[in-house]
Amino acid sequence: MTMDVRRKVIEIIAEQAMLEPSDVTLESTPESLGIDSLGLVEAIFAIEEAFDISIPFNANDPTESDFDISSVASIVAGIEKLIAEQKG
Amino acid sequence: MRRVVITGAGTINPLGQSVPQTLAAMREGRCGIGPLQFRDVERLAVKIGAQVQGYDPEAVFNRQQLALYDRFTQFALIAAREALALSGLEFTGALADRSGVVLGTSGGGLTTQDENYRAVYEEGKNRVHPFVVPKLMNNAAASHVSMEFNLRGPSFTVATACASSNHAMGQAFQMVRSGLCTAMVTGGTEAMLCFGGVKAWEGLRVMSKDACRPFSATRNGMVQGEGGGVFVFEDYEHAKARGAEILAEVLGFAMTSDAADIVMPSKQGAARAIAGALKDGGIAKERVGYINAHGTGTAANDKTECAAVADVFGRHADRLMISSTKSMHGHLIGGTGAVELLACIMALRDGVIAPTIGYEEPDPECALDVVPNEAREASVDVVLSNAFAFGGLNAVLALGRV
Structure with a gap:
């Protein structure tokens, strides 16, 4: 499950950044991948669709949202938690 | 003309x-x-x-x-x-x-x-x-x-x-x-x-x-x-x-395009529109007493708008009032500038500046007199109404007393 989530999230983020999944690591940040706030909104939408979950995220102030988007690892961890909460 | x-x-x-x-x-x-x-x-x-x-x-x-x-x-x-x-x-x-x-x-x-x-x-x-x-x-x-x-x-x-x-x-x-x-x-x-x-x-x-x-x-x-x-x-x-009652005079208008991003606003685009409206009306910036802000309440708009106002007005930016009535009537999207023009007319005619309600805590990036929470009495000669759209299309009107 965890590997699948991680692989899928990296795939979505890579697609958004127009990179190969191999170029995206767990340490990557949206900024380092060149994803701006609008790109982030689009990636979060794709993740919600892929896992059929709802992610609390306010583009006005991403750092104030309950959802931690500081790195790919934190995004994956957040999604795993949301899947457990919403689909568990 | x-x-x-x-x-x-x-x-x-x-x-x-x-x-x-x-x-x-x-x-x-x-x-x-x-x-x-x-x-x-x-x-x-x-x-x-x-x-x-x-x-x-x-x-x-x-x-x-x-x-x-x-x-x-x-x-x-x-x-x-x-x-x-x-x-x-x-x-x-x-x-x-x-x-x-x-x-x-x-x-x-x-x-x-x-x-x-x-x-x-x-x-x-x-x-x-x-x-x-x-x-x-x-x-x-x-x-x-x-x-x-x-x-x-x-x-x-x-x-x-x-x-x-x-x-x-x-x-x-x-x-x-x-x-x-x-x-x-x-x-x-x-x-x-x-x-x-x-x-x-x-x-x-x-x-x-x-x-x-x-x-x-x-x-x-x-x-x-x-x-x-x-x-x-x-x-x-x-x-x-015909002896009509005159509510206000429309002094100037300017429109600009950011030519930059479909949703993120640009300080330069906004500033050019504000400065353009002043120039169009032949208005010295010191005469502007009130600006009805676009003031959407988003992080992006408000700090960009304040920076644009500071750029155009320099030291006078600290002496003028700027409020967002969207805090009261919400964002009427395509209708918003029209309802907001009423606040401009009230400022000119009645000497009442509509407040920005819901104001809780100062933001250093919006360090202007935003007329927080309570309307204020003030005599103003010239007012502006800002509108900055998605798509980077900006339009600013300048009104004055007759």
Whole structure:
């Protein structure tokens, strides 16, 4: 499950950044991948669709949202938690 | 070049169903934002908005009219009736031919679209009402106003998202100023508060779930509203000759394009529009006492707008007042500039500056006098109204006392 989530999230983020999944690591940040706030909104939408979950995220102030988007690892961890909460 | 004055004003919006009601609410700092009430609202993540309350369409329009009038058209007609009554103008003969209607709207008959898509897609119906097209078209409101008041000159609709009304009023201003028209009925209208309308905005994740707090450090997004505002712009000599009451003079107008990003605003684009309106009106910046801000309550708009104002006005930026009435009536999208122009007229005529309500905590990036929470008495000579749209299209109007 965890590997699948991680692989899928990296795939979505890579697609958004127009990179190969191999170029995206767990340490990557949206900024380092060149994803701006609008790109982030689009990636979060794709993740919600892929896992059929709802992610609390306010583009006005991403750092104030309950959802931690500081790195790919934190995004994956957040999604795993949301899947457990919403689909568990 | 002719001088252009405002001789009529009308509105229906979340703060009131007339100009006096609206101005009273702005003076009191009343909030028109509350729980949204329409079909399927429970499926929305954003459940607040500023709806027009206590309005019964059937008390104003008959059944045949309602078959043709989407809510955005109803708002335009109600506002136009008030504005035209106040102006005292009757459009006949040559005056009718030299007068028209330019209205702003972004979504047009969105409620009609929403209802009919639901009927054919969700309910599987294969037949829709014969008037769906004339009811939903973006120019329906302008056309019905032209028909009701016999305005036979140039009429059209302007759609520039959140700047639609200001772009529309700018066109009307230029048409009277150039001598092309004697009077223009102008403003804007919007009725996007339906399931599909809010759902689309929700996707962008810039909407607040609790309140609109422009310029406050605690702001967390915009809140949608609905309604309309309509004005009569008239050739000054014509208005003076007939002894009309003049509400304000339109001094200048400018529009610019950011040519940068489809949603993120640019300080340069906004600053060029503000400076452009001053230049167009030959206005020294020290004369500006009040700016009705675009002030959406999003992180991006408010800090960009304050930076643009600081850039244009320099030291004078600390002496002028700037408030966002969206904190009270919400963001009326294509109709917003028209309702906000009422706050500009109130500042000039009544010496009352409408407040930015919901203000909780200063934001160093919005360090201007935003008239927090309470209206203020002040005498101002020149006021500006800012509108900065998605798509980077900016339109700023300058008004003065006559």
